Amino acid sequence: MELKQYVKPLLKWWWLIVASTLVATLSSFLATRQQPSIYSAEATLMVGRSLESPNPVQYDLYLSERLGKTYADLADRKPIKDAVQAALGLKWSPAYSVRMLPDTQLLEIRSIDTDPLRAQAIANEVANQLILQTPAEERDMLQRREFLSKELQQTEAVMEETKAQIQRLRDQMAGMFSARQIVDTRAEIAALEQKLSTYKADYVTTFNLLKGGTNTLHVVETAERPEAPIGPNNGLTILLAAAIGFILAAGAAYLLEYLDDTLKNPEDVKSALKLSTLGSLTRIEGDQSSAKLVAAFQPDSPSAEACRVLRTNLQFSSLDTPLRTLVVTSAHPREGKSTTVANLAVVMAQQGKRVIVVDTDLRRPSQHQIFGLPNNTGVTSALLQDPPACEGLLKATLQENLWALTAGPLPPYPSEMLSSRRFAALLDDLKQRADVVLFDCPPVLAVADAAILASQVDGVLFVVDAGITRRQQAIRACEALQNVGARVLGVVINRIKSEHSDYYSYSRYYASRSNSGTGGRQGRAARRLAAHPPAAEPDTGATAN
Secondary structure, eight states: OOHHHHHHHHHHTHHHHHHHHHHHHHHHHHHHHTSOOBEEEEEEEEESSGGGSSSOOHHHHHHHHHHHHHHHHHHTSHHHHHHHHHHHTOSSOOOEEEEEOTTSSEEEEEEEESSHHHHHHHHHHHHHHHHTTSOHHHHTHHHHHHHHHHHHHHHHHHHHHHHHHHHHHHHHHTTOOOHHHHHHHHHHHHHHHHHHHHHHHHHHHHHHHHHOOSSOEEEEEOOOOOOSOOBOOHHHHHHHHHHHHHHHHHHHHHHHHHHOOBOOSHHHHHHHHOOOEEEEOOOOOOSSHHHHOHHHHOTTSHHHHHHHHHHHHHHHHTSSSOOOEEEEEESSSSSSHHHHHHHHHHHHHHTTOOEEEEEOOSSSOOHHHHHTOOOSSSHHHHHTSSSOOOTTTOEEOSSTTEEEEOOOSOOSOHHHHHTSHHHHHHHHHHHHHOSEEEEEOOOTTTOSHHHHHHTTSSEEEEEEETTTSBHHHHHHHHHHHHHTTOOEEEEEEESOOGGGOTHHHHHHHHHHHOOHHHHHHHHHHHHOOOOSOOOOOOOOSOOOO
């Protein structure tokens, strides 16, 4: 798939993408202007007193980290939030977060608020409430530190005195000669060493009490008043909103293109039907015949020139096989086939060919309305004759060399009439009277009339309505025609938008610069009334050029 097929939906729906991006940007800008500034304050707690020990134990470090995670989870519980709210006199639950810093014993408390002073107070109060959750004896340690310090000093003094006594006894024992004195001195030294071990154990216990346990919290850093806000980042918010608006609109454009399976341009026709586009007609406004017959009443218009291009392409598509009879049909009603038949007949007649338009839509005929003719007699009247003939039934039109055989009274079974031998005989009579016979036929998917008639003529021109005819419906219609052996010459895209074809820009330019010579001659020819219908000629097998 070419790159332009990916870009095409964005170019087609550019207004939706631009509008969505602008709306998202403007909405985000207005919303961010109303948002207050946000401030952040942080307080830090230490779990345990491992840093105060010269030789911290690995187990104490691990236990402190686990306790920190527990305190972080506890801080997010309702009791702590209610206690902070009550302590600060707030009417709403404060916004804060508590987390244990990885691989440390530090507990970080972060408060976010629109008031910097309130953010500071919340962070400090959360720290205070967490400290209150530690064991009570640890909180009373400050009152006993002086007593424990004195006990440590006394123990140190006793330990030094005991060590001195042990050393003195050892010095005395070196000069003794009596075995009994030596034994008694050794026993006394052993007793003093046992007493020294007891003093050391008491010292360690007292020192640990003074230092504090693992399950303690103390403040490392109090929260300070934040000076600058941390948000909101208005620029980034607006940019993200614009990007989201653009992405959503672009996604909607691709979704609409995916859901829209209609044929809109020659590329779609070539891809779906494997047929060439022989012509592209723009929308013809108005219900009057003068509005629909642009080839006759507006010969210098781009639509009329498009009909002449269609005529030329039809001639080149059938160089080897003469095109005497042509069916124009479509997949569904109201896709512009009747208007296409009428204008194609006019431009062929303007070329000098004898043309007959036959309205074989025996259910909802429309050619008599386009040409402004009565419909009291027509195809059904010719089929009632024996042998079937159109003598006296052809109606002259405003265009020279152009006659119309209207549908006539509507029959109860149109399909049977079109497949009868009488209609085949009528078809032979029509070919003898004109160079080209054009048939306005019912839609292919609606009834079987089109398939029946398509198998009896030289070629079929298939009309699609740009942006209306669905891909699968057109494929089914062409397959139905091919199943009966019809020769589908190509496709006419009706009501195509001018941006899908560069032809209309050039045709408008040349139409504005054309003189009244050619246009006047065609206009005068369109206004002449053909006085007599064509007479039947012997069938020699020759065709008019």
